[in-house]
Amino acid sequence: MMPYRHILLTADFSEHGETIATRAKSLARVFQAKLSILHVLDDIPMPDTGYGTLIPVDTPSEYDLLEAERGKLIALGAELGVDPADLWLIWGVPQDEIVRLAEKIAADLIVVGSHGRHGLALLLGSTANGVLHHASCDLLAIRIPTINDI
Template sequence: MSVYSKVLIPLDFHGDNEWIVAKGMKVAADHGAELFLLHVDETLAERYLFESASFSGHLKGFKEEICQESQQRMRALAKEIQLDDAHVLVREGKAAKAIEATVTELGIDLIVMGTHGHSGLQRLLGSTANRVLHSVDCDVLTVRIKE
């Protein structure tokens, strides 16, 4: 029996996503695991903090536009790597919280995610990878993003 049966690759459209996806695909293939891609739109959550009645309609249209763009980018990536659309997820909110919820919802046993290798103040403030590492009950493989 394989160690991993469900692998999640969270992507943020920054840095070298191809490198992260390649690593995640390799691990999933080696273990015969099901592969899921996840993108979390954090900007939507931040924009709604400033929502008021007068901007409600504009923000709703903006939100839908961002969601559609994210869905298109994720579908294109899934098609490129021959992954079923059902395994492509787009969520909104804070990335670490959305990743944690997805892990619980799908029973993920391995996350393969990129890390920028921050130092100094950025490391002190924390990163998404660090938050995920300390909040999920599954293994996390961090892949150093080539910058």
């Protein structure tokens, strides 16, 4: 197996995000790979932008919700030692933007969190499932415990 050279961590800032980020950082260290972080804005209204819009991480905004998300991404990047040039903030549909960015930056591994859905939720799909079926690189889905697992 060839070692991974560029790992894309997808960050959603959930309560289990730190576990996923730590595992991605460990993989990057083991493989001596570059680590990039992507946060897709899909749950806040964005003024005057369409889906697929790249939001500059290094340019402050007057939009409070955007600033909050940008601040979280910058803090995570600093915590993991990721170069600010490798932090990505995009407004869009998560699975589409993850796949699109992975191809753009030539990532060879995408790390996502997965709830391990079953039944109807599995049929309806999830971000991890959508990425799995459309990405041209490997995908590592870190299982996020559900309330039933605890």
